[in-house]
Amino acid sequence: MTSSLRVAVVCLMLASSNIAPAMALQGSGSDISKSEAAERARAAANGRVLKVEKTSKNYRVKVLKKSGRVVSVDVDKRSGKVKTSKDKD
Known part of the structure; x- marks a missing residue:
């Protein structure tokens, strides 16, 4: 050679x-998994996860707080960062 x-x-x-x-x-x-997004949202809102929806960039997680209020939490699919939306009545 x-x-x-x-x-x-x-x-x-x-x-x-x-x-x-x-x-x-x-x-x-x-992307992070749906269950990981649910766990991050549950911990951030200190409540029980009701529903997880997948959007183009986020997971939108509905969480029932101990006070009875439902909050919507957005979890970024890539980074896993949590952003709490306004409370719903």
Whole structure:
């Protein structure tokens, strides 16, 4: 095998070995699950989860508080950040 061919083979091997970690990093930015969104909303609002709806960017979680009020909590699909909406009467 010539030296230039060896170099090319080694370069190809190194390049292909870096593909898997790069693909794994892309996959780590996936959405959180519906159940994870429900748990985060439950903890943030300190209540019982009634319903979870999936929107384009968020999960909208309806939570029943101990006071009897229902609050709507938005949980970002990507980051998992929680934002409480206005209380409903």
